[in-house]
Amino acid sequence: MRPSSLLPLTSRQSYIFILLVTLRVAESCLSALREGCMPDFHAVPMGMGGELLEMGRLNSEETSSDVLAQNSPGKGRQRLVDPDMGSTDFMFLQARVRKLEREFDDKTLFLMRSCNLTLDEVNVIYRSSPKLKMLSLKHHIEPILSRLSTEFRLSAASLGKLLTKFPTILYPACSRQFDDVVTFLQVMGINSSGMHRILTCRPQIFSLKIERNLNYTINFLLRDVNVPRHKLSTMLIKCPHIITLSVERKLRPALLFLQGLGLDATQIGNISAIYPYVFLFDVENKMRPTVRYLHDELNISSDNICRVICNKPQLLGYSVGKKLRPTVKFLVEEAGVPRHRIGDFVIRCPAMLGYSVDKNLRPTLNYIKTTCNISEPQDWMRYPRMLSYSLERRIKPRVESLTAIGHKLMTMGDVFHVMKQPEEKFRRMGRTGHLGTIHVL
Numbered sequence: 124m125r126p127s128s129l130l131p132l133t134s135r136q137s138y139i140f141i142l143l144v145t146l147r148v149a150e151s152c153l154s155a156l157r158e159g160c161m162p163d164f165h166a167v168p169m170g171m172g173g174e175l176l177e178m179g180r181l182n183s184e185e186t187s188s189d190v191l192a193q194n195s196p197g198k199g200r201q202r203l204v205d206p207d208m209g210s211t212d213f214m215f216l217q218a219r220v221r222k223l224e225r226e227f228d229d230k231t232l233f234l235m236r237s238c239n240l241t242l243d244e245v246n247v248i249y250r251s252s253p254k255l256k257m258l259s260l261k262h263h264i265e266p267i268l269s270r271l272s273t274e275f276r277l278s279a280a281s282l283g284k285l286l287t288k289f290p291t292i293l294y295p296a297c298s299r300q301f302d303d304v305v306t307f308l309q310v311m312g313i314n315s316s317g318m319h320r321i322l323t324c325r326p327q328i329f330s331l332k333i334e335r336n337l338n339y340t341i342n343f344l345l346r347d348v349n350v351p352r353h354k355l356s357t358m359l360i361k362c363p364h365i366i367t368l369s370v371e372r373k374l375r376p377a378l379l380f381l382q383g384l385g386l387d388a389t390q391i392g393n394i395s396a397i398y399p400y401v402f403l404f405d406v407e408n409k410m411r412p413t414v415r416y417l418h419d420e421l422n423i424s425s426d427n428i429c430r431v432i433c434n435k436p437q438l439l440g441y442s443v444g445k446k447l448r449p450t451v452k453f454l455v456e457e458a459g460v461p462r463h464r465i466g467d468f469v470i471r472c473p474a475m476l477g478y479s480v481d482k483n484l485r486p487t488l489n490y491i492k493t494t495c496n497i498s499e500p501q502d503w504m505r506y507p508r509m510l511s512y513s514l515e516r517r518i519k520p521r522v523e524s525l526t527a528i529g530h531k532l533m534t535m536g537d538v539f540h541v542m543k544q545p546e547e548k549f550r551r552m553g554r555t556g557h558l559g560t561i562h563v564l
């Protein structure tokens with residue numbers, strides 16, 4: 124990786140480096156003076172790698188010791204090169220240099236700057252993968268990070284997250300495995316932007332054994348779950364998590380549950396491709412209680428449950444207590460939907476159960492009721508999809524633009540008729556003044 128792709132140093136880092144250089148210079152001056160010769164101010168300490176030379180140049184307007192003098196009053200240049208300095212001071216200085224050197228070796232510096240990590244974060248990574256300390260910066264770490272950032276366009280921040288989740292990616296054995304997985308995923312039709320997403324979401328995939336894990340899971344998805352082959356790559360990119368799920372503990376129970384609802388193979392394949400997250404939901408704690416609620420409390424038949432789920436598989440992830448009950452309560456108590464009609468309502472517009480009461484449903488309903496002065500407020504129940512339109516982006520602008528040209532929406536039917544039009548058609552309606560059944564004041 125070229126130094127230009129490294130992050131700039133923070134002022135604190137710069138200060139530490141300058142301090143480090145200064146301490147090294149001071150140390151060599153001290154030794155020279157103690158031995159009675161003139162210190163060689165041009166002897167740049169090399170022990171800390173090229174980074175320090177670069178650092179020295181970054182602040183050429185101030186000399187390192189000026190900075191040190193400014194930053195630690197009373198401990199200026201005079202004091203540092205004072206030949207009378209006591210040997211405890213000298214040892215203190217040496218200990219400090221050694222400590223800084225240990226902390227900021229080339230590898231640590233490189234990780235901090237190329238992956239936007241703090242020293243603490245790098246140390247956490249070292250602790251979780253101690254072998255990292257032995258790896259060669261030049262032969263292992265640099266080439267892999269460089270490849271990740273050029274080939275898969277990972278930013279410094281993404282590299283940092285990747286290393287925090289999956290530090291062993293830098294190990295040589297792992298990087299061979301990495302190549303194999305990349306090739307396998309490429310064969311599955313995943314391009315480099317897909318690879319980027321998988322690396323940022325679920326880097327663990329790159330440590331899976333091809334035969335035993337990866338191909339096994341993929342074959343299960345294709346054969347048992349019936350995911351259409353041409354939709355596999357989109358599915359994996361959408362939800363990289365799915366490849367790391369255990370077939371026996373997670374995927375198969377979810378599949379059996381979906382089959383138990385009465386969904387056929389094509390429907391299950393379709394649902395999985397469109398919304399692979401169904402496999403992340405817990406069968407017993409999430410999906411089964413939700414389906415039971417739809418069936419027992421909303422009186423939706425099993426056939427209709429299948430229809431609703433094909434239409435809106437997200438429903439399977441809604442919590443009964445946090446989402447379904449509060450929404451139904453709002454519909455019954457505030458929006459005036461008779462309790463026994465909620466089931467029909469959900470069948471006609473399953474998305475309704477996904478909207479937030481406070482952010483979508485209540486404001487939209489209030490706006491329609493008040494601003495439009497709908498004469499028959501209960502009427503909106505015939506148009507449940509009304510509530511699926513964005514209040515700020517669709518409903519308000521359209522009502523306002525109609526009001527501006529003197530049209531008044533009198534019934535819910537009118538409102539829905541206007542809202543359901545595609546944008547282009549709506550503009551044409553406005554221009555020609557042909558608004559169908561809409562009353563013109």
Ligand SMILES: *[C@@H]1O[C@H](CO)[C@@H](O)[C@H](O)[C@H]1NC(C)=O
Nearest residue numbers: 130239240241278279280281
């Ligand atoms: C580096 O990480 C810090 C938080 O640790 C963040 O505020 C900063 O924006 C990141 N910089 C880049 C270039 O990503």
Ligand SMILES: *[C@@H]1O[C@H](CO)[C@@H](O)[C@H](O)[C@H]1NC(C)=O
Nearest residue numbers: 313314315316317356357360
């Ligand atoms: C990569 O694949 C995804 C989905 O398969 C697609 O949406 C995207 O456009 C592709 N990107 C490139 C650069 O080909």
Ligand SMILES: *[C@@H]1O[C@H](CO)[C@@H](O)[C@H](O)[C@H]1NC(C)=O
Nearest residue numbers: 307333334337338339341342
């Ligand atoms: C994956 O499994 C399929 C079907 O069993 C097989 O044809 C293919 O060779 C396997 N691929 C790899 C890379 O093992």
Ligand SMILES: *[C@@H]1O[C@H](CO)[C@@H](O)[C@H](O)[C@H]1NC(C)=O
Nearest residue numbers: 421422423424462463464466
């Ligand atoms: C449940 O729905 C069926 C028809 O779908 C209906 O006959 C029955 O009366 C409903 N039961 C309740 C308790 O609403």
Ligand SMILES: *[C@@H]1O[C@H](CO)[C@@H](O)[C@H](O)[C@H]1NC(C)=O
Nearest residue numbers: 389390393394397433434435
């Ligand atoms: C798959 O699902 C989509 C959206 O839910 C639907 O439009 C399509 O008809 C379904 N295809 C099959 C084969 O079920």
Ligand SMILES: *[C@@H]1O[C@H](CO)[C@@H](O)[C@H](O)[C@H]1NC(C)=O
Nearest residue numbers: 493494495496497498499533
């Ligand atoms: C709302 O409509 C009713 C009749 O439908 C009318 O009496 C009332 O004045 C209207 N209110 C507003 C604010 O337009």
